[in-house]
Amino acid sequence: MSKTVLVLGGPDTGKTHFTGQLYGRLMLTDSAIKLLSAPDDLGAIQQVLDSLGEGRAADHTPIAADHRMPWELRMPSGAEATIIWPDYGGEQLQGIFHSRSVPVSWVDRVRDSDCWLLFIRPLILRQFEDILTRRRGLVAASASELTPKIALKPWSDAAYYVELLQILLWTRHAEVPAQRRSPRLLVMLSCWDELSQKELPAEALRAVLPLFYEFLASNWDSSCCRIFGLSSLGKALSKTEPDQDFQDLGPDQQGYVVMPDGERSPDLTVPLAWLLEDQT
Amino acid sequence: MKRPCIQRDCYVSEDGICQMGEPNAEVCKFREEAIEADLEPEASPAVQWDRLHPPWTGRALSGSDVAPLVGHARPLLIGLLGSSDAGKTTYLMTSYLRLHQGCSVEAYRFAASYTLGGWENLADYGRFSPGQPPRFPPHTSSGLERTPGLLHLAFRLEKLESHDMAAQKATTVELLLADAPGEWFDQWAIASDASASAGARWIIRHTDGIMLFLDCDALAGSQRGGAVTKLIRLLDRLGPKVMERPVAAIWSKADRYPDIPNAIRVRIETALILRLPDRKEFFIRAGNPDPDPESDAPEGGVAASMAWLLDEIKLQTIRMAASPPFKSPDPFFAYRGRSTERAG
Numbered sequence: 001m002s003k004t005v006l007v008l009g010g011p012d013t014g015k016t017h018f019t020g021q022l023y024g025r026l027m028l029t030d031s032a033i034k035l036l037s038a039p040d041d042l043g044a045i046q047q048v049l050d051s052l053g054e055g056r057a058a059d060h061t062p063i064a065a066d067h068r069m070p071w072e073l074r075m076p077s078g079a080e081a082t083i084i085w086p087d088y089g090g091e092q093l094q095g096i097f098h099s100r101s102v103p104v105s106w107v108d109r110v111r112d113s114d115c116w117l118l119f120i121r122p123l124i125l126r127q128f129e130d131i132l133t134r135r136r137g138l139v140a141a142s143a144s145e146l147t148p149k150i151a152l153k154p155w156s157d158a159a160y161y162v163e164l165l166q167i168l169l170w171t172r173h174a175e176v177p178a179q180r181r182s183p184r185l186l187v188m189l190s191c192w193d194e195l196s197q198k199e200l201p202a203e204a205l206r207a208v209l210p211l212f213y214e215f216l217a218s219n220w221d222s223s224c225c226r227i228f229g230l231s232s233l234g235k236a237l238s239k240t241e242p243d244q245d246f247q248d249l250g251p252d253q254q255g256y257v258v259m260p261d262g263e264r265s266p267d268l269t270v271p272l273a274w275l276l277e278d279q280t
Numbered sequence: 281m282k283r284p285c286i287q288r289d290c291y292v293s294e295d296g297i298c299q300m301g302e303p304n305a306e307v308c309k310f311r312e313e314a315i316e317a318d319l320e321p322e323a324s325p326a327v328q329w330d331r332l333h334p335p336w337t338g339r340a341l342s343g344s345d346v347a348p349l350v351g352h353a354r355p356l357l358i359g360l361l362g363s364s365d366a367g368k369t370t371y372l373m374t375s376y377l378r379l380h381q382g383c384s385v386e387a388y389r390f391a392a393s394y395t396l397g398g399w400e401n402l403a404d405y406g407r408f409s410p411g412q413p414p415r416f417p418p419h420t421s422s423g424l425e426r427t428p429g430l431l432h433l434a435f436r437l438e439k440l441e442s443h444d445m446a447a448q449k450a451t452t453v454e455l456l457l458a459d460a461p462g463e464w465f466d467q468w469a470i471a472s473d474a475s476a477s478a479g480a481r482w483i484i485r486h487t488d489g490i491m492l493f494l495d496c497d498a499l500a501g502s503q504r505g506g507a508v509t510k511l512i513r514l515l516d517r518l519g520p521k522v523m524e525r526p527v528a529a530i531w532s533k534a535d536r537y538p539d540i541p542n543a544i545r546v547r548i549e550t551a552l553i554l555r556l557p558d559r560k561e562f563f564i565r566a567g568n569p570d571p572d573p574e575s576d577a578p579e580g581g582v583a584a585s586m587a588w589l590l591d592e593i594k595l596q597t598i599r600m601a602a603s604p605p606f607k608s609p610d611p612f613f614a615y616r617g618r619s620t621e622r623a624g
Binding site for chain 1: 330331332333334337338374377378379380381382384389390391392393394396397399400403406407408409414434435436452
């Protein structure tokens with residue numbers, strides 16, 4: 001079985017740390033999914049692994065970076081699977097939104113991918129108050145606003161994510177809206193350790209991006225869209241100052257995922273196992 | 281053909297609509313820059329052949345933009361009618377802010393929109409930002425357009441099958457909302473055939489359902505005589521044109537409804553009964569929330585009115601027999617399939 005995972009996430013949403021930590025877990029014998037063998041060339045992962053091994057955060061992935069790593073995996077069922085795991089500069093995804101266009105290099109991977117993994121970091125989302133959330137009336141517009149705006153204001157993050165997925169689904173010639181089963185979609189709410197309220201991942205997403213949550217509910221069959229929480233490192237790390245505890249325990253002992261039902265697991269391969277399992 | 285605007289997707293010379301939302305393309309700063317630079321078409325930004333461009337920009341659509349986007353489903357068009365400042369644009373802003381909060385329009389859940397830029401632009405007026413309280417959206421200007429900007433929404437409708445409570449049948453409803461300047465309808469009420477009334481005629485011809493806004497503030501204020509005259513004139517013009525289409529009569533700024541003199545109310549009710557006997561009335565206070573948190577949510581009327589209209593239009597569509605295609609040069613007619621032309 002060969003599958004292509006499309007990893008989607010803007011800058012600073014935790015993709016690179018997850019890649020490094022996921023690799024570490026895949027090398028363990030008690031993970032749900034295991035690597036059959038180490039890839040010939042660790043390439044870009046090596047820097048991440050080195051940084052984490054020293055208790056430091058990894059460097060920002062360069063904008064132009066575009067790595068694809070083939071991984072040979074043993075699935076929980078015993079079957080073997082090959083996946084191409086990508087790592088790229090998160091600004092490329094933002095570029096799709098801002099340029100309102102999809103580079104040819106992305107078109108094939110969007111069309112050929114079997115499953116999508118979308119990283120959203122709740123803490124960096126902008127939250128608006130408006131006349132409905134805060135019960136205040138409207139005032140008359142100021143004189144300078146009596147002429148309609150020429151430039152459009154920046155969009156809310158919820159509208160941004162809806163539009164991004166609309167563009168990607170259009171690239172796949174997919175009908176919108178429609179309750180789809182493909183591609184399978186996993187939304188990973190990253191840096192979960194930054195959040196103070198511990199609710200179910202789906203509730204957390206609904207709270208920060210309600211419009212996007214409704215979009216997902218309307219456009220994916222519920223069995224084919226899951227929301228997980230993720231803390232790849234368990235805590236924040238500095239890029240410069242090594243964290244002694246992190247060094248001593250080792251990266252393999254740090255980090256967890258939060259299942260849709262709220263349970264936590266140190267096995268970071270579990271979300272990937274769901275994403276890759278054959279749909280019945 | 282010399283394109284007078286340096287914006288790649290702006291065809292202001294063809295259909296009169298400035299893609300930047302500028303009501304008067306003559307003063308759009310991008311057009312001014314183009315004229316100054318004396319740009320020839322070849323000098324405009326090159327099409328990037330190494331990138332795919334979706335056929336929507338997120339801005340409000342014009343009639344000709346719609347066909348490539350919604351070919352698989354027939355969109356419903358709702359026209360918002362009423363005098364200037366009656367609250368049409370504020371209604372739209374409040375509708376989107378509700379959706380943005382995750383609220384559904386009764387059984388209709390948000391599923392998609394190809395005009396998120398247009399919606400976000402409206403929403404910005406209703407949001408708090410540093411140094412900027414929420415304010416009413418500006419007056420929708422008349423400008424050069426002959427067709428209104430159309431805001432798009434797709435809903436997923438979840439209804440339980442009556443014979444099988446366990447089964448849920450989900451269907452999609454696509455909706456276009458036409459927010460036109462009030463002056464269009466004031467003009468149309470006076471002279472329906474005038475060239476200045478072309479935009480209003482377009483809406484009346486194409487719309488599947490109508491939201492008619494009755495401005496309680498104007499009807500209670502010092503200029504109420506003029507306001508009620510305009511309203512009755514509009515009702516007189518509209519009544520015969522409605523035919524089988526549902527009309528939601530929306531009393532906006534309804535906190536002022538009690539202040540409308542009884543005599544005025546009677547005149548309006550008489551005209552409504554005569555011209556729109558099958559209307560349903562709603563009272564809303566979008567944008568001016570009731571300070572009592574225990575009362576019904578003031579924006580509740582916004583959802584109820586839209587849901588009722590969508591339900592009624594769908595029922596009406598089922599009742600209508602299939603008709604042969606109707607040929608018209610107007611691209612919006614491409615999938616309307618109506619055999620009876622409604623005069624505007």
